[in-house]
Each structure stands twice: as structure tokens, then as C-alpha cells.
Amino acid sequence: MAGPFVLFEFPRASPVVCFEPHSSGAFVPTEHDVTEYRRAIEWLRRIAKTRKTPATSCPPSFENWR
Secondary structure: OOOOEEEEOOOOOOOEEEEOOOOOOEEEOOHHHHHHHHHHHHHHHHHHHHOOOOHHHOOOOOOOOO
16 A cells, blocks of 8 residues: 545545545545554554654555554
8 A cells, every 4th residue: 555545434424535645546445444554544544643753754565554
């Protein structure tokens, strides 16, 4: 998992993940993928709350985010 993404959650519709790899984007509505991106968001929040070094020192890839 690498690159920007947005998790859209709606009051009356299923959530959707939008990610933009390089020159294109995609909307992914599958429950499995939405769950994985939610886990990534929680992982990023934990790091942001506990990390004492600047964000620029974070690894460029989130391959091992679990």
C-alpha cells in the first residue's frame, strides 16, 4: 500500500476508497479493501500520535504497515 488515498464514508451508502497511484485514480467499494484501508488509517494515526521525529522521516513506502 503506497500513495495517497481517501476513505469516503456516507450516512446512507457503503464506504468507498479512492486511491491515486500515479496518473490515474480508482474507486474501490469492496468491503475487504475498505477494511484494509481503515486499518492503514488506524496505523497512520498511531504513528502520528507516538512518533517524536518529523513526518519526513517516515518510510516512503507502507509495504509493512501491518
